[in-house]
Amino acid sequence: MAPEDPRTAANDVWLPIPPDEVGGLPDCFRYVHWDAGPEFPADPARCAFYVVPYMKGAEASVRPLPEMTGLRAVQTLTAGIEHMLPALPHMPPGTQLCNARGLHDASTAELALTLTLAALRGIPDFVRSQDEERWATGFRPALADKTVLIVGYGSIGSAIEDRLTPFECARVARIARTARETVRGPVLPLAELPAVLPEADVVIIATPLTDTTRGLVGSDFLARMKDGALLVNVARGAVVDTKALLAELESGRLCAALDVTDPEPLPAGHPLWHAPGVLITPHVGGPSSAFLPRAKRLMRDQLSRFATGEPLRNVVATAG
Template sequence: MTADVWLPMDPAEIDGLPDASAAGFAYRRWDGRGDYPADPADCALYVVPYMLDPAVAKRPLARMTSLHAVQTLTAGVDSIQDGLRPGPHTGVLLCNARGVHEASTAELALALTLAQLRGIPRFVEGQRNEEWHSGFYPALADRSVLIVGYGAIGAAIEDRLTPFECARVARVARHPRTTERGAVHAFTDLPALLPGADVVILSVPLTEDTRSLADAGFLGRMKDGALLVNVSRGPVVDTKALLAETGQGRLRAALDVTDPEPLPAGHPLWHSPGVLISPHVGGSTSAFLPRAKRLLAAQLTRYAAGEPLGNVVRTVA
């Protein structure tokens, strides 16, 4: 008897996939559109389609009663994990896409930081209006940067910060530790670290501990004129508190993610002073597809061989 593996892309386009018949499973393609490719009850491993409405992505889970694992193609798993329930899904492994998005997300974090510091939005507007905005602008060189969330993406951000000659890079994560680059502080150290940072970059996963992490108290501890960059998830930042700070010009922000998202027309965040918004494109670049395919080939090779899967972030209990 075979078990089904649901993939969001044509298995023939993924180099290195194990032979399904030899492994004892069948590949079923489902990208979130149209009817299910087979009975969800026979699905053993579900690869969640990328950039799909979470409600649609979670819909087949209730009928997936033979699941062993769920593989996301996102760095975060917040959009799918609440679809996994104790009882029918007890013991199911939830795996993320570590290794797929670090480079692209880190690139965007640096691009947003540099754009805001060097005045790129003002120059774009000036070109549109045929205005010449010369003068002195902040540089990233000699600035102090605080990375909040020092996992794979946070470390990739620091990799790209290194050539810019920052005065200091501080790191914060859920658990303190020491790396080759220096100490990683605990979240409890944030009140002491925030006042000294010129740039604060958020790259944490969305959990109950990080929801509204950047609240009024967090933002109030940031120094006047500091820049907040968010490439994690929108609800990590309290939007109302951020608007209070940017509205008076005390802080600036560069946001790849917002709360709500997508940001609706007419929302005050669109026009708040000193706010730059990109439409959640940290991971959706040309680097995504080849890296995603390599991840799937590696995970399914492990699965076919009966080996432990990588990137496990949670086991449903």
């Protein structure tokens, strides 16, 4: 008898959320709950569709992949997939890697606006004053009448502009990998960055981490920003050169609001913690009350497509 083809035999779906909490899933699969615990809940070789645990780290996320010999699809719950790309050679040929484009748009855009407003209006200083029972009033910059540059104009960048619209910005400029037109105006290519940067009062980084964008916000980028400008990073920490940013912060020329850092998590004692003019949040752009309902909808949609043989959404790479 010929040996059983593991890709044909595999019928398990690994989910980081208990299947009964997701609801509405196709009944043609066996569902297994695994959220990066030390023990695998089932034979990984029987897994056909793997939904990667959310924010559990790259090491935990890729751990079962070498044993998932029947795998056909991997679904992340993050927009960025840089933590999964190195594992692509460990996936069976033809396995599709899908990201979560659209899942975090609302939450991340909301935080980008929150960081921008909080940094401009000096909210961290007011919180410190409150702790000291000190009434420290004064004039602060407003977002109104400012020029904002969004670097990385995918679905998150577009959602950020949606939320900027009511704030009476003087102008919103958009930069992405390639030029295109949108209903709100032109998206300029990366080559135009040097010309646009000096005009921006606020620069919001929302680009994915790729070989092109790693270290994009370095000393040359920062030097072109105008005095007193605010850098907001809701992308990935490694898009920004931390040493170059520290030099600008310590000089007092620029301010920053960072949801992501390099290194991350930012270790105790790192100079970025206490650099002047910086507001830091611990990579919380995605994890909010908006996450769970959108993650469940994504899983239901993708697994329904997988069950019926329809093309999956958001395929970013295929193992070969």
